[in-house]
Amino acid sequence: EALSKQSPEEERVDALAERLKRAEDARQELERTIRANHRRYAEVRYPPPLDLQGIQASLDPDWVLLEYSLSEEGSYLFLVTRDGLEVHPLPRTREIASHMERVRAGVASPGRLGGYVRSARWLYEELVAPVRPRLDGKQILLIAADGPLHFLSFEALLTADVQGSDPAGFPYLLRDFALGYVPSASVLPLLSAAKTRESKAAKQLVAFADPVYGSGSSGVADSGALTRGAVGERPALQGLSRLRRLRGSGLEVERIAGLYRPDDVMIYMGEDANERHIKRNALVETARRLHFAAHGVLNAERPALSGLRLSKSEGDDGLLQVYEIFNLKLEAELVVLSACESGLGREVTGEGLVGVTRAFLYAGAPSVVVSLWRVRDDTAPDLMLDFYQGLNQLGKAEALRQAKLTMIGAGRHSHPYYWAPFVLVGKP
Secondary structure (H helix, E strand, O other), rough: OOOOOOHHHHHHHHHHHHHHHHHHHHHHHHHHHHHHHHHHHHHOOOOOOOHHHHHOOOOOOOOOOOEEEEOOOOEEEEEEEEOOOEEEEEHHHHHHHHHHHHHHHHHOOOOOOOOEEEEEHHHHHHHHHHHHHHHHOOEEEEEEEOOHHHHHHHHHHHOOOOOOOHHHHOHHHHHOOEEEEEEHHHHHHHHHHOOOOOOOOOOOEEEEEEEOOOOOOOOOOOHHEEEEOOOOOOOOHHOOOOOOOOOHHHHHHHHHHHHHHHHHHEEEOOOOEEEEEHHHHHHHHHOEEEEEEOOEEEOOOOOOOOOOOEEEEEEOOOEHHHHHHHHOOOOOOOOEEOOOOOOOOOEEEEOOOHHHHHHHHHHHEEEEEEOOOOHEEEHHHHHHHHHHHHOOOOOOHHHHHHHHHEEEEEEOOOOOHHOOOOOEHHHH
């Protein structure tokens, strides 16, 4: 009897094991409930595993999927086309992350490149060059990132040694391909099958811009010095009221609206750029394209509290957060978030980045344009105008590529800081 009696430590271990089992049972029950009652969320949050044939069938002939899997034990690149699969080993995560951070640091401001050139060259050689022969004849690279690669703009990788110091002449990967990003290969069928329902009454464009941020936000002397900036890891609502007003965002949507017939556009600016006009608005639900030009708010610890900072309205705090975006029902073919770091979030194992981008995909949009770092309030309008002009003749990924090449070619804003943050997530 004495031998069979458990020690206090063994009893604690058994108790913890039982709690863990109950928690896992509850998680599985919650997942079953979500799959049954919230189909769209389940498709994005818990995409069913696909076999190779299912992934290949989701790819157009001129697309190629590059899916990355990183770990310290072993990292791999999976190349998938409609007719083939290749697997290539990669360096360890810490080495990739080290070079990625140098690239990020080099493009974080327009006045320096730092270690960007060497690391952008190294990353290309390790992440893309091994499969370059298989990319001939392809037009679009679909990137399914992992780990630190979620924060990398692949467009800014360098495909050859740099000659000279002028960024306008650098051999960016962007020059060879249009790029798009997907949460995972399993989401591809959902994105490829997405069909927008365009009614005769639907607006071609519904845009929100130039929100009012508190009583002191109206007096901005020089919008050219502003960035559309996140306010920190744990943004407080009182801190949000001190954000500076973005005059350039109003110019941005006015210029884009000029590409459409007046009856096909609805713009909400100033005090009207508020949550009420988003969450309870049939024009937003049925719009073909949605555009938000505002400050982004990043909360990496609690990604559901990240969002877009808008004007306050009665009953709303002015912060359109991830959990609120999940509740939207959108028919748009494209959502553009011309806001700082709107493409960031928190990485969750098996799910990728949880944040604003994932929320809009769940809400119904098959394609979302977002930014990976701070964007200038005076230069973002030029790139966005060129992007929308290209949408009339080109696919979304190619239109964004051409807009970036135009900015690079103009010379003045050829540094990757200006054009590389904007990426297309979802259907290209």
